[in-house]
Amino acid sequence: MGNRRIKILNYRKEKQPGLLERLTEYAGSDAYPFHMPGHKRREIPDGIPGGFPDPYGIDITEIDGFDNLHHAEGILKDAMDEAAAIYGADRSWYLVNGSTCGILSAVFATTENGGKILTARNCHKAVYHAIYLNRLEAEYLYPEEITEFGINGGIRAEDVRKALEKDAMRCAGNSGDVRGKNTKIQAVLITSPTYEGVVSDIRAIADAAHEYGIPLIVDEAHGAHLEYADQCHSFPKSALEYGADIVIQSLHKTLPCFTQTAILHVKGKFVDQDRVSRYLSMFQTSSPSYLFMAGMERCIRYMDGDGRNGMVRYEERLEHFMERMEGLQVLEVLDREICGKYRTVAGWDPSKIVVSTMRAEDFHGEELAETLRRKYHLEMEMTAPEYVIAMTSLMDTEEGFERLGTALLEIDGALRHCVEPEQQKEKGESKEKERCETPEVTESKVLHPVRRMLICEAMDADTERTAFQDTVGKVSAEFVYLYPPGIPIIAPGEVFTDAIVEKIMAYKAAGLLVQGPADPDADVILTLSSEDGNNGCTGPLILIQ
Template structure:
């Protein structure tokens, strides 16, 4: 049990009466369904420290997290990894600066660019041959972009990706530092990396300057809990703390902070056991599905992260959305998300062997029922600057402009006034300020027709363009 949770329990058992926030007054017997959490839910009172100026128990909790991950400093995040991304980018850039980023990064990167009025130079990761998702960011592409770029302040990459692809962070860090640029790694899906010898090293060990972890994505912690780690001397830590104070709530949840602390305590004591369970589940799924006739689950040569199971239906008669619905409705298995030709499942060391067996049995059953249909939809090429949207205005100028909504076909040649994202994970098809081409309209139409979750298109099928 975590130290903070213990201390909250001591308070709930004491005779100290709360003449302070929150308004539920720790009255767990009020009859509300959610009241079981009330007796541990407090605000910053005496003896409980302050997240924004940690000097006591919260500082101790953050130090224990740092001892597990072995970074320079570690900070608790209760506004999710999003506030970590916003703080990290803000800390290493000034108004109008340029950062280098992979196009397939999370939308929080774009929000940071808007808030800081940044210019974005894009990398376009190559699609993995035969699959409909992007591969790693190549160090040589980073080097070429930094060599050609002008005064790039930071490099921002996502590793592992949503689908579980690792980039060579160590090589990328060396290259970025040779040009004087900071490396920020959105490792939201990799909080488990480096906690055991059985799992690959993470971006902290790889030399990144700032690393952001969503604990809740793969580790036993409640939703919205995250960590930010900082290394080295490139990042001004006082400046970083300032932006953490700006982007994090001034009323941080002690339930969330206690969950983070309890997660760290658990993983410190049980990390190897957790990793052993994860790897045994992962290996069992891969081994049991090698003989599938129609569906395919790529191994760790393609999907590097053992927490990610990609079920590809690229050579079948069904789409990813249809496979997703089958898994939910017929087998009561809730996937993480669906794309055109695959479904993504997340496993962790907290799964059960019964749950893993149910997944294997479901995949085998679906495979037996499927016919074969060679998929011709995939484009196993490189996302290139030749087909990328052209930026006409800065993100901030465009997003702050007036707009109107028009049907998609009328938007060709117009400038986007809002994001259009495929969600999850929130990767933009078009960014405010970019010219909408016929290819972009076709991509949006195709995604909608396949039942994918496209954010930024109205219920009437219209898109925002600037006026």
């Protein structure tokens, strides 16, 4: 037996069971998935005998009669046209590489190489990858902070309008702009709903963009279910209904569809559909999964039928859960009151259960998530320093909501016993006061780094390895973000400050998943070499007030 074979056998012997065995074991456990995908490991109840077929039996390639996603003329074109009609789009495209390929294609379709984009700072990392690949200059919109929960609010339409007006005036005067016409903002991109369910005023933002002939791209990855909530009273409407030009949605996040499935919609006159198709052909795999596409068609058809009634029943389960959560004294669950209390919140998606630990003594998001996982076998979608997110869908059961509600009430009771009676009284009075008053909305929780150069310039420059604690004053050549949700704390070309380093180190100390650097332990980051770090300057990062 050769050395290579011996090495392989030893490797398998030393390792834990393989991925398939681990998945099978997890599926057979009583762990409840308060995380994506939205099917929650359950079959769509659409009456198909036997449910979804054996995947091996229907996994094919582009054979005669089954069309081609990249040149759809038959059954796939019909399926996508049906989706467009359901969602109210001019045209819709299936995405088998997730919302990421939709975001990349949307940005490339609406901007020129070396151009400029106005984007919310709290966008997904895919937006930043598009900025790098198309060598764009990014101007940022900062959401305000909802201090009560330690989360970001929405994007203000007046900030969008101010940025576009300033950009138009500068371009008209050509005030020493060496990049000429390409510096004109060519697209606006925001995320709504956010990971926490916050919805921005899409209609007002779209109106502001359209005044300058600019398309609005909305990353609505967490909002594919909104179209089907027309019989409900608590869900916001989709961005498509409020004037967005391109909307990208992850079917797998909030609907009963396979992981990696998504859809892109175009509506209106501000987007060239042919450019969208061109870039989708570049960013999507040339071997799209027919399992995924069949799953998307099945999901959309179900949601357009029985799924709409299912959303009503789902809303009832959510409302019952929220009624139970009124008994919390230390923990707190985000609710729709934020819509009236915060000026930047135009709507709220109740499918996101955000549980805050901010009022607890020495009990943080990571500890809450670990307690829910270890003691109650409930797996959360996301953990942050001050809260956790339980991600729900219409496929969540009454039993699932009951388990989560009971767990939170028990944990809350245990936390109350750790607080002195007088402190309990103060907490109760404080809670009632918070409900009656409009709290202050402060500057964004997102840090505002200074930009030394563009993302593309920094990523292509000479670099050196630097320990995180020694990065203050240096220019980053890598992204650093907490995942999920994948929003950069710092981007290439930006300068490390004490506050940024402290934030990253605090995340690491809390055991949260810091990603982005090539170093898997995130102890070392690539920074620009001393020579490159002092060359070239596009000025400080513009903060739009």
